[in-house]
Amino acid sequence: xxxxxxxxxxxxxxxxxxxxxxxxxxxxxxxxxxxxxxxxxxxxxxxxxxxxxxxxxxxxxxxxxxxxxxxxxxxxxxxxxxxxxxxxxxxxxxxxxxxxxxxxxxxxxxxxxxxx
Amino acid sequence: xxxxxxxxxxxxxxxxxxxxxxxxxxxxxxxxxxxxxxxxxxxxxxxxxxxxxxxxxxxxxxxxxxxxxxxxxxxxxxxxxxxxxxxxxxxxxxxxxxxxxxxxxxxxxx
Numbered sequence: 001x002x003x004x005x006x007x008x009x010x011x012x013x014x015x016x017x018x019x020x021x022x023x024x025x026x027x028x029x030x031x032x033x034x035x036x037x038x039x040x041x042x043x044x045x046x047x048x049x050x051x052x053x054x055x056x057x058x059x060x061x062x063x064x065x066x067x068x069x070x071x072x073x074x075x076x077x078x079x080x081x082x083x084x085x086x087x088x089x090x091x092x093x094x095x096x097x098x099x100x101x102x103x104x105x106x107x108x109x110x111x112x113x114x115x116x
Numbered sequence: 117x118x119x120x121x122x123x124x125x126x127x128x129x130x131x132x133x134x135x136x137x138x139x140x141x142x143x144x145x146x147x148x149x150x151x152x153x154x155x156x157x158x159x160x161x162x163x164x165x166x167x168x169x170x171x172x173x174x175x176x177x178x179x180x181x182x183x184x185x186x187x188x189x190x191x192x193x194x195x196x197x198x199x200x201x202x203x204x205x206x207x208x209x210x211x212x213x214x215x216x217x218x219x220x221x222x223x224x225x226x
Contacts, residue, residue, distance in 0.1 A: 043219045
């Protein structure tokens, strides 16, 4: 079955530091890949996505590239801010059998804390 | 634009009591709908999904049930809550591969 593995957290950084959160996946077929962000006490928000190999998703200074050869989708940001403190989830879509139900498989989440 | 609502925002219920959480979506028709639970430790578990009115698929056997009485309404229920039902319940909708989440309901079973 499908699975997503994220780097263990929590991750603690100083403001303006470089961020990398690793994500690798196992899937049959050709999944789409996503990063979601969850701020304290809130639901998840879609941060960025990539739908095919070598696609780069980007939003709010965050980037991730769909690497089929390494089955990875690592999240990066060049300079983090205190407001980036949140939980980040990597996820992949389930396209088995050509369905488009949009079922997602999530990683366990990585807590990011950014200090001033 | 589309919006998704969940209520209540927080709920404290005694063990053995019934549960009803509601989710509604505005601004779209015939969405796929989902219920997730996020227990302490932040991982998300898909509980139910629905591709149409009256069509419910369960991902894990449990003490909960779901119903979709209208196109854009999704209800999560239980006849008798257990302590282990505590958690943060998230509803989501999709029309394709992307899912959009509601604000969540924090359920504490005492």
